[in-house]
Amino acid sequence: MPRAYVALGSNLGDRETTIRGALDALGREQGIAVVAVSTLIDTEPVGVVDQPRFLNGVAVVDTELSARGLLAVLLELERRFGRRREAAVPQGPRTLDLDLLVYGEDEIDEPGLVVPHPRLHERAFVLGPLAEVAPGLEVPGKGQVETLRARLH
Secondary structure (H helix, E strand, O other): OOEEEEEEEEOOOOHHHHHHHHHHHHHHOOOEEEEEEOOOEEEOOOOOOOOOOEEEEEEEEEEOOOHHHHHHHHHHHHHHOOOOHHHOOOOOOOOOEEEEEEEOOOOEEEOOEEEOOOOHHHOHHHHHHHHHHOOOOEEOOOEEHHHHHHHHO
């Protein structure tokens, strides 16, 4: 069963309650087991900076789903928790953000699905929590999480 890593984020409403609710819902999905969750950290927004602070973390999941199947579940959970991607400002405020970071050892570049996440190696708010739950993780095509994290400092 592939192991996947999912970035968690929220900056609208009760951020922690939203993320915890999404994790509970994710764990109830057929073919998905939430194995671990990092500490949730309070972070500055990136990109569009005139918005509330984020709460970010990373979940480790084992899944029987394909990468595209897992992504579909993540997008549906975002929608259930109030995110409307079609009406949103890119990188703007959001009730819930669930990004597929890594899916096993796969490198995927298809319309609507790029794994590993194309900006994972540039984001301390992802690499910190990812290093907490998987310090030795080798990100396909990018390098080891701790090395990627060290490059940002």
